[in-house]
Structure formats: C-alpha cells, structure tokens
Amino acid sequence: MRWGILATGGIAAAFTADLVDLPDAEVVAVASRRAEPAEAFAERFGIERAYGTWDELARDAGIDVVYVATPHVAHRAAAGLCLEAGRNVLCEKPFTLNLREATELVALARRHGRFLMEAMWMYCNPLVRRLKALVDDGAIGDVRTVQADFGLEGPFPPAHRLRDPDLGGGALLDLGVYPVSFAHLLLGEPSDVSAKAVLSAEGVDLQTGALLSWDGGVLAQLHCSITGGTGTTASVTGSRGRIDVPSGFFHPERFVLHRDGRDPEEFTADPADGPRSSLRHEALEVMRALRAGETESPLVPLDGTLAVMRTLDAVRERIGVRYPGEAAEPGAEPALV
Numbered sequence: 001m002r003w004g005i006l007a008t009g010g011i012a013a014a015f016t017a018d019l020v021d022l023p024d025a026e027v028v029a030v031a032s033r034r035a036e037p038a039e040a041f042a043e044r045f046g047i048e049r050a051y052g053t054w055d056e057l058a059r060d061a062g063i064d065v066v067y068v069a070t071p072h073v074a075h076r077a078a079a080g081l082c083l084e085a086g087r088n089v090l091c092e093k094p095f096t097l098n099l100r101e102a103t104e105l106v107a108l109a110r111r112h113g114r115f116l117m118e119a120m121w122m123y124c125n126p127l128v129r130r131l132k133a134l135v136d137d138g139a140i141g142d143v144r145t146v147q148a149d150f151g152l153e154g155p156f157p158p159a160h161r162l163r164d165p166d167l168g169g170g171a172l173l174d175l176g177v178y179p180v181s182f183a184h185l186l187l188g189e190p191s192d193v194s195a196k197a198v199l200s201a202e203g204v205d206l207q208t209g210a211l212l213s214w215d216g217g218v219l220a221q222l223h224c225s226i227t228g229g230t231g232t233t234a235s236v237t238g239s240r241g242r243i244d245v246p247s248g249f250f251h252p253e254r255f256v257l258h259r260d261g262r263d264p265e266e267f268t269a270d271p272a273d274g275p276r277s278s279l280r281h282e283a284l285e286v287m288r289a290l291r292a293g294e295t296e297s298p299l300v301p302l303d304g305t306l307a308v309m310r311t312l313d314a315v316r317e318r319i320g321v322r323y324p325g326e327a328a329e330p331g332a333e334p335a336l337v
Helices: 010-019 035-045 054-058 072-084 099-112 126-136 171-187 278-291 302-319
Strands: 002-006 026-031 049-051 065-068 088-092 116-119 143-151 192-199 205-214 218-225 234-238 241-245 254-259 265-268
Touching: 002 010, 002 054, 010 026, 010 035, 010 278, 026 035, 026 054, 035 049, 049 054, 054 072, 065 072, 065 278, 072 088, 072 099, 088 278, 099 116, 099 302, 116 278, 116 302, 126 171, 126 234, 126 241, 126 254, 126 265, 143 171, 171 205, 171 218, 171 234, 171 302, 192 302, 205 302
Parallel strands: 002 026, 002 065, 026 049, 065 088, 088 116, 143 218
Antiparallel strands: 143 234, 192 205, 205 218, 234 241, 241 254, 254 265
C-alpha cells in the first residue's frame, strides 16, 4: 500500500516512522508548502518523491492513500484537495476546525467514492477496543458515568500554536477531542452539553470543563487544559462495577476492571506495542479497509466523527470560542440545547 505524507511536522514523522516498519506499507511521497522541508523529510525516511506543493502530491496517481498531518486549521483545504484529486485520505484529529468543514469533507469523500477516516488512533488501540468490548458486553452493568482528562503543563506563550486563534488554538480541539471522543466511543452522541472555560487574552480556551448527558441519566465529566499537566486518566462507572484507566487513557498500557463481588482484574497491552503503537494499528486499519474496498472504517466511522465535531462545536458555543473566519455560529447545524 503506497502512502503519501502531507506535512512534515512531529506527528507526520511519528506516523511515518511506524509506516516504514510495516512490511506491507511503502511511503512513496511527501509534500510541504515549501520544497526544503519536504526534501529533508524525504531524505530522513528514504522517500522517493518530495513535493513543494500540496497539489503535486494530490495529483500523484502513484499514491494509494494520503495521510494529512497539517495543523487542524488546514485539514479542510488539504484533505479536500486530495479527495477532489481522487486520493483516499487519513486525516489527523481533530478532523477539522468545525462541523461545517467536517460535513463538507465527508460529502466530498462520498461523492467521489473515496476512503476517508479521521486519525483517531485511540479507537484503533487494541486495549481501548478491549475496554469498549467489556463495556458493550455488560461487564460493569449499565454505564452511569464517564470521566476523562487531558492536560499539558505549559505555560505556553501567546505566540505558541496552542494559543493562536488563527491556528485553531486552545485546549479543546487539540486535547479535549480525546476525552470527548472517549465518551462518544462508549456512549454515542450526547443529548445535552454544558461547559465552562477559562479563556486567554487571545480568545482561546486555556482550560475547559464539559458535562455531557444522555437520555436515561448518564453523564460524562470531561476536562482539558494547557495550563496544568493532568494524569490523563479515565474511568467508566456502571451499575455493577467500573473500569479505571490509570494513565494515558488514549494509548493505555493497562486498565483495571472492578466488578462487584470479585477481585479486580488487570488488562495489559501487548509488550510488543510501544507507547504510540496505536499509530501502527491505525495504519493497519486503513490498509485493511482499502484492501476490502471499504470507503470508511467501522472502527472510526464518518458519522461518529461528525457527531464528535457536533459536540465540540456545542462546547465552543457554550464557552464563547470562535475562530477567525467563522460565521456567527461555529457549526453547520444547530448546536445541542
């Protein structure tokens, strides 16, 4: 399976490093907005073709799938260019800046019959999949609450991308997408969204707390921050037990299942899987789907991605974060009430 890499930053390098170790994957091209970084990236990873424009990569018929690793503010443009040119696309998270852009990309992919998937590597992690299977099978009874957090220590200066409104800065889209996606994975789309945030002078969220609720009284308490490092923990509580992920819930090394009347059970990751192994599992899922002729992955379905973006838009509406160029309402559809 021949891959093209669009962008040359840290996540592109991490993903490419995993790709070149897979026997059934080949990275054949890389593109940046300038030739120099593309050429340096190509030399680093032994890539044959380096392009100084995105368009050249999109038009390369020798590519089976493009991995879009730009900052999320450029996902709509970069992924859209590739889809219009007939390429299949794996697009980094958060999928886009808002629901409107995400809806446009999904429509493009479906119109052209191309594969499209958000690079929500957490969903492809074997241990996360095991956790979901346990919850779905009723191991802890009916789910009552979900808790998850993701915070970075900082401090980040105003010029940093995480505080730059022009780059879609703030804790929510960069970090909060993980707790929100974790809740969606287990419970689906919420029926109501509440949120509070501390905003920076630039107008992006420094930390955000969200309370999501579902019919039947199920709640999710979620937190993200760029002002303090958190434990990146998660917990799912049910009517007959709970599951605790003690750290790194989006790429866990272990979790503990507590069931009423039983000793705790620990589930651990395969020792062969490194801390970022989900990138490899993500690539394997893309290639599996393409070989099967699928235009989306059942692990990361496009309707699920749209639902997450709808929730993120609703949170941003509650906390008052709007990015340059957005309309009065951040999403393409009415926000949840």
